[in-house]
Amino acid sequence: MTDIYIPATSDTPEINFKFSSNTLSMSGEAYPENGVEFFRPILRQLQSHLKSLNGDAVEFNFKLTYFNSVSTKVFYSMFELLNEYAKAHPNSVLLNWHHDEDDDTILELGQDVQEDFTWIDFNAVVLA
Amino acid sequence: MLIDLFTVFREEADANGIVFYYSGILSQNVITTMSDSLKQKLQIQDEKGARSRKLFSTFIEMIQNALHYSPRAPGSDDTKEGSIIVGKKDDKYFVICANFIQKQHEARIREKIDPILEMSADEIRQAYRTQLKNDRHSSDTISKGAGLGFLTLARDSVEPIQYAIREAVGFENELSCFYLKATI
Numbered sequence: 001m002t003d004i005y006i007p008a009t010s011d012t013p014e015i016n017f018k019f020s021s022n023t024l025s026m027s028g029e030a031y032p033e034n035g036v037e038f039f040r041p042i043l044r045q046l047q048s049h050l051k052s053l054n055g056d057a058v059e060f061n062f063k064l065t066y067f068n069s070v071s072t073k074v075f076y077s078m079f080e081l082l083n084e085y086a087k088a089h090p091n092s093v094l095l096n097w098h099h100d101e102d103d104d105t106i107l108e109l110g111q112d113v114q115e116d117f118t119w120i121d122f123n124a125v126v127l128a
Numbered sequence: 129m130l131i132d133l134f135t136v137f138r139e140e141a142d143a144n145g146i147v148f149y150y151s152g153i154l155s156q157n158v159i160t161t162m163s164d165s166l167k168q169k170l171q172i173q174d175e176k177g178a179r180s181r182k183l184f185s186t187f188i189e190m191i192q193n194a195l196h197y198s199p200r201a202p203g204s205d206d207t208k209e210g211s212i213i214v215g216k217k218d219d220k221y222f223v224i225c226a227n228f229i230q231k232q233h234e235a236r237i238r239e240k241i242d243p244i245l246e247m248s249a250d251e252i253r254q255a256y257r258t259q260l261k262n263d264r265h266s267s268d269t270i271s272k273g274a275g276l277g278f279l280t281l282a283r284d285s286v287e288p289i290q291y292a293i294r295e296a297v298g299f300e301n302e303l304s305c306f307y308l309k310a311t312i
Contacts, residue, residue: 010160031163031188033156033195066181068188069276076260102177105185105284112257 001049004042013064015042019049022056027063035070043074047081055089058082063098063127064106072109079117086119098125144215147173151211154195154227163188166214179221182284183312186223187214189277190308194227198306201228202299220286221312229306234293237306241291244282252282285310 001019008014013028024046032038050058060082067075079095086093097113099106107124114122141149148166152158166187170180194210201209210227229237247255256279282289289310296303 010164011156031192033159033192066184066188068185068192069280072280073260073276103181104178105181112260116261 001045001052004045006042012038013067017042017046019045022053022058023061024058025061025063027061028065030064030067030071032071035068035074039071039074039078043077043081046078050081050085053085053089055092057092057094058085059094059096061096061098065100065103076113076116079113079120083117083119086117086121090119091121093119094121094123096123096125098127100127145217146213146215147221148214149212152209153201154191154198154208154210156195159188159191159195162191162212179312183214183221183223186281186284186310186312187212189280190223190225190310193277193308194225197229197233198227199230199303202303222309223312224307224309226305226307228296228299228303229293231302231304234304237291237293241278241289244278245288247282249283252279255279256283281308281310284312287311 003019004015004017006012006015008028011029011031011033013026013030016023016025018024062075082093082095095113095117097106097110099110110122110124113120147169148162150158150162163184166184170176170183175183191210191212194212195208198208198210200206208227210225212223212225214221214223216222244252244255256276259275259279262275278289289308291309292307294305294307296305
């Protein structure tokens, strides 16, 4: 599977999905006009990549500082894919959840993610 | 004299704590430009941290809601129009957005917002989580979002969100004006 690299724009994040090393990173802000359409191809590729793996460790670095409601929903679908994979291959997925210390919105969402996707190893990281 | 009129408009806006005002064509480009401007303005006002983030989020949810759901502006080919204001009163920020809606969608919008107005902060948070986990986009085929927009606004607003649907003067048969307000 070819790696995905999409540079950030003012309303879309930097997406750096290195499938070759199973290191997936997203940073910046996400509020595209149509979030579902923007992320659909990325979700598809992630899904087919995960299908091709057999227990390899996957690391996801979530470093977004703002995302709108539609993007939030899309990320939940992304975590669902990772959770399913981790369910089939326990302890295979690490989610590094970067957040600003005073950002209670992203902090709270992280707590929800942790509760809703129990197969994913969740690691909260405070942004310096 | 128009300059005098505009002077009054500007001075009144300043005196009433208006941070930002826009009325005109809506597009994603206009939205990202406004976002940059609002961010800089908040920085200058030294508004940092959680409140600044919530204010920004509220601004984006409202203006994208207007972009997605307003019908094309009367007399235009395919442009959307809306107005948004951000201001500060009694040490709280407010955001009010106004856009046209199709008259036939009035009931649908009321059905979506009215239950949220009755919810406590905990209930809003619960409804938000339920909607977030809800895989299917419900049976609402008009909704282009995730059904999370109004709940996100309600969650971040320190006072209950308010809305009003008023007559669109000159287009009473097809259109109405939708106003939405949140307080941060």
